[in-house]
Amino acid sequence: MTLELAVSNLSIQNGAYRLCEDLSFSVAPQEVVTIMGPSGSGKSTILSWISGALGPDFKASGTVSLGGRTLTGLPIEKRGIAILFQDDLLFPHMTVLENLLFALPAGERKARKKEATQVLADLGLNELKNRRPKALSGGQKARISLMRALLSRPDAVLLDEPFSKLDKPLRKSFRAFVFETIRTMGIPAILVTHDEDDIPEDGRLIRLDE
Numbered sequence: 048m049t050l051e052l053a054v055s056n057l058s059i060q061n062g063a064y065r066l067c068e069d070l071s072f073s074v075a076p077q078e079v080v081t082i083m084g085p086s087g088s089g090k091s092t093i094l095s096w097i098s099g100a101l102g103p104d105f106k107a108s109g110t111v112s113l114g115g116r117t118l119t120g121l122p123i124e125k126r127g128i129a130i131l132f133q134d135d136l137l138f139p140h141m142t143v144l145e146n147l148l149f150a151l152p153a154g155e156r157k158a159r160k161k162e163a164t165q166v167l168a169d170l171g172l173n174e175l176k177n178r179r180p181k182a183l184s185g186g187q188k189a190r191i192s193l194m195r196a197l198l199s200r201p202d203a204v205l206l207d208e209p210f211s212k213l214d215k216p217l218r219k220s221f222r223a224f225v226f227e228t229i230r231t232m233g234i235p236a237i238l239v240t241h242d243e244d245d246i247p248e249d250g251r252l253i254r255l256d257e
């Protein structure tokens with residue numbers, strides 16, 4: 048099942064400060080649309096609104112739908128969207144593998160353990176599987192958080208600066224891995240970044256002004 052993500056007429060106000068006005072765009076299955084803009088221009092806030100996690104300090108209007116199903120007003124857990132925040136945290140008391148398995152519905156954890164282990168092997172992180180998050184580098188945590196979000200098999204994924212903690216060579220290979228995973232899963236994705244190198248080839252870009 049492949050679903051298009053559509054945002055229409057989105058306006059967000061933070062007190063007297065307008066973050067975006069009448070923003071409309073759609074993201075096709077397998078597509079990664081990039082949002083760029085100065086710090087504080089509202090990129091993370093837009094992702095929060097789409098996922099259903101926008102706090103009460105903001106006033107927002109607009110519609111979001113996934114595969115024609117209107118999501119506006121639905122709670123975060125009913126939207127089928129995975130969001131990876133910039134400072135996403137792994138559970139400190141669980142090992143890396145346990146963190147990955149926790150993303151899965153309780154009934155699927157045993158059967159999909161092999162898949163989670165394979166994900167770690169694909170990332171070249173197999174030797175970390177029994178470590179706790181405090182024994183990982185920032186870049187290792189970032190990669191594991193992202194794979195945890197994708198393992199839950201969402202219908203769409205929102206990524207807030209997922210590559211910012213990686214050095215240049217690692218960033219390049221992990222970026223390619225993530226884009227390939229999104230293509231294979233056939234889901235729409237939105238990527239927030241400050242780095243133009245992160246924009247996928249032929250990818251669409253939305254630029255926010257301050």
Ligand SMILES: Nc1ncnc2c1ncn2[C@@H]1O[C@H](COP(=O)(O)OP(=O)(O)OP(=O)(O)O)[C@@H](O)[C@H]1O
Nearest residue numbers: 061066084085086087088089090091092093102104
């Ligand atoms: N929880 C909150 N309550 C009130 N205001 C907030 C909250 N979170 C962010 N803001 C404000 O909303 C505006 C947009 O913030 P946001 O984090 O969306 O920007 P951004 O474009 O993602 O920035 P950056 O590139 O620095 O991550 C900023 O002015 C910020 O100070």
